[in-house]
Amino acid sequence: xxxxxxxxxxxxxxxxxxxxxxxxxxxxxxxxxxxxxxxxxxxxxxxxxxxxxxxxxxxxxxxxxxxxxxxxxxxxxxxxxxxxxxxxxxxxxxxxxxxxxxxxxxxxxxxxxxxxxxxxxxxxxxxxxxxxxxxxxxxxxxxxxx
Numbered sequence: 001x002x003x004x005x006x007x008x009x010x011x012x013x014x015x016x017x018x019x020x021x022x023x024x025x026x027x028x029x030x031x032x033x034x035x036x037x038x039x040x041x042x043x044x045x046x047x048x049x050x051x052x053x054x055x056x057x058x059x060x061x062x063x064x065x066x067x068x069x070x071x072x073x074x075x076x077x078x079x080x081x082x083x084x085x086x087x088x089x090x091x092x093x094x095x096x097x098x099x100x101x102x103x104x105x106x107x108x109x110x111x112x113x114x115x116x117x118x119x120x121x122x123x124x125x126x127x128x129x130x131x132x133x134x135x136x137x138x139x140x141x142x143x144x145x146x
Contacts, residue, residue: 003028003047003049003050003113004110004112004113005025005028005110005111005112005113005114005115006110006111006112007022007024007109007110008107008108008109008110009022009025009107009108009109010105010106010107010120011105011106011107011108012104012105012106013092013097013102013103013104013106016091017091017092017093017094017097018085018089018090018091018092019089019090019092019102019106019117020087020088020089021084021088021089021090021108022108023088024110025045025108025110025115026084026088028047029045029047029084029115030047030048031083031084032048032081032082032083032084033045033046033047033048033051033081033082034046034047034048034051034079034080034081034082035079035080035082035090035092035093035096035117036075036076036078036079036080036096037074037075037078037079037096037099037100038100038116038117040122040126041099041100041101041118041119041122041126042100042116042117042118042119042122042123042126043092043096043099043100043102043116043117043118044075044114044115044116045108045114045115045116045117046113046114050113050114051079054075055076058071058072058075058076078095078096078099080092080093080096092117100117100118100119100122101119101121101122102117102119103119105119105120106118106119106120107119107120107123109123
């Protein structure tokens with residue numbers, strides 16, 4: 001079964017680095033899941049099934065290729081398995097909070113097969129959609145028609 005995440009939620013990281021995961025996401029993620037460095041300065045969140053599939057793809061990359069090694073290192077070295085507590089929170093490791101510049105206010109965004117965790121400021125920059133017509137043209141070139 002393919003799990004799809006969607007929606008945007010505003011939450012805060014507390015002083016201990018804990019973050020409440022929205023119940024709509026928790027229902028699909030389960031009690032433990034993986035958080036890792038993401039692209040564009042955010043964190044990626046994967047349920048265990050999606051993470052295992054992603055790991056298999058990473059294992060298939062050629063080790064002799066320097067970019068492959070760097071790509072694998074980026075996602076795996078920073079990855080952490082997290083567990084939801086009784087209040088629906090996870091503890092984000094300091095290295096991941098620092099990477100994504102997560103201080104207080106954060107945005108959790110469902111983006112298909114994974115969830116992204118953004119600092120509120122970075123989300124505001126990344127979610128400017130004034131160039132969507134140009135982007136839509138490029139998506140058509142990749143075979144996506146709407």
